[in-house]
Amino acid sequence: MAEATANVERPGRLKEFWFYFRENRGAVFGLWVFLAFLFVAIFAPLIVPHDPSAQFRDHLLQPPAWQEGGDWSFVLGTDALGRDLLSRLLMGARYSFFVGIVVVVVAATGGITVGLLAGFAPKWLDSIIMRIMDVILAFPSLLLALVLVAILGPSLLNAMIAIAIVLQPHYVRLTRASVMSERNKDYVTSARVAGAGRWRMMFITVLPNCLAPIIVQAALSFSTAILDAAxxxxxxxxxxxxxxxxxxxxxxxxxxxxxxxxxxTFPGLAILVTVLAINLMGDGLRDALDPKLKRS
Known part of the structure; x- marks a missing residue:
């Protein structure tokens, strides 16, 4: 019976979410751009016109095809080594998407776990955790990421680790604030009286009710990760x-x-359009998931 009720309620919730999300036209535009970005990231090896690393020595700094001296074999032109710019941009989408996914997963997993611990921990431990997060947030994010990469060594992997560490305090503070507002509500008290253990209370009872702001933060962190990696x-x-x-x-x-x-221009535009689209989509997620922003 419970399963039948859940099956009835789920489409209604999805329909409600889409109703509020599509009211924000910028968010819908951002969603379509993000889906195109996702498509390119997945199928980049199949749709690139040339090998991104191939050097065409007879076409160094070839202008875009529509300019005088351009060649339609290189629609967006070539770089100083004769590599096709369009192929490199399309393949670059894969790297940017990979960076965003890894950074968000690592930062969110660690941040949510620490935030839950802080929300349910004794006051002294909560204070220690939050002061550590305050210290991390006191540094400019890019400067701290640079210091961490300098320690670990320049590479894409180390850059992702550094960005994830820099973004983690945002998840900790957000999760802890959500937990503090939820843990004294009736359903949490009922679970405690029913004998639910601390770990069950944290991850099964409270966490699902804290996900809305975390999802919005994840969308915004995705764009931040792409920008910081660039x-x-x-x-x-x-x-x-x-x-x-x-x-x-x-x-x-x-x-x-x-x-x-x-x-x-073209790599800069790729970063600009992608980050802007994801931020617009994040605004739409916030409008659709935050009940305080929903118009009656």
Whole structure:
């Protein structure tokens, strides 16, 4: 009987979520761009017109196809080594999506666990945990990520670890705040009286009711991870050449900005559009999941 009730309620909840989400046109646009980004990330090896690392020595700094001197074999032109810019941008989407997924999973898993512990811990332990988080948040995020990558060594993997550590305090504070507002409610008291253990209370009883703001934070962290990874790549501390990562592509193209605008413009636009779309989608998720923002 309970299963039948759940099956009846689920479509209603999804329909309600979509109703509020689609009211934000920017969020719908962001969702479509994100889905296109996801498609490109998954199928990039199949849709790239050329090998991203292949060097066409007869086409160094080839302008886009629609410009004078352009070649339709290289729609967006080539870089200083004769590599097809479109192929590198499409393959770069895969790296950016991989960075976003890994960073969000690592940061959210660690942050949610620590936040739950802080919310249910004795006051002295809660204070210690939160002061540590405050210390981490006191540093500029990119500067702290740079320090961590400098310690670990420049690479895409170490950049992802550093960004995940930097983003983790946001999940800790958000989860703890949600737990503090939930743990004194009647359903939690009933579970405690029924004999539920501490771990069951944390992960089964309370956590599902704290997920709405965490989902919104995850969407925003996804875009932050892409932006920070590109920044670290631009500074030479993230993905290393010849990896077709957008920030690394910008770093390689700096000296050609005045005579080959396309090698800088297109990677920058890819970062801009992707981050903007995910942020817009995050705003829509917030509007749809936060009951305080829903219009009656």
């Amino acid at each position: 920044a670290l790549g631009f500074l030479g501390m993230g993905a290393q050449p010849p990896t077709p990562e957008w920030g690394t592509m910008l770093a390689e193209a700096r000296e050609f900005i005045l005579r080959a605008w396309w090698v800088v």
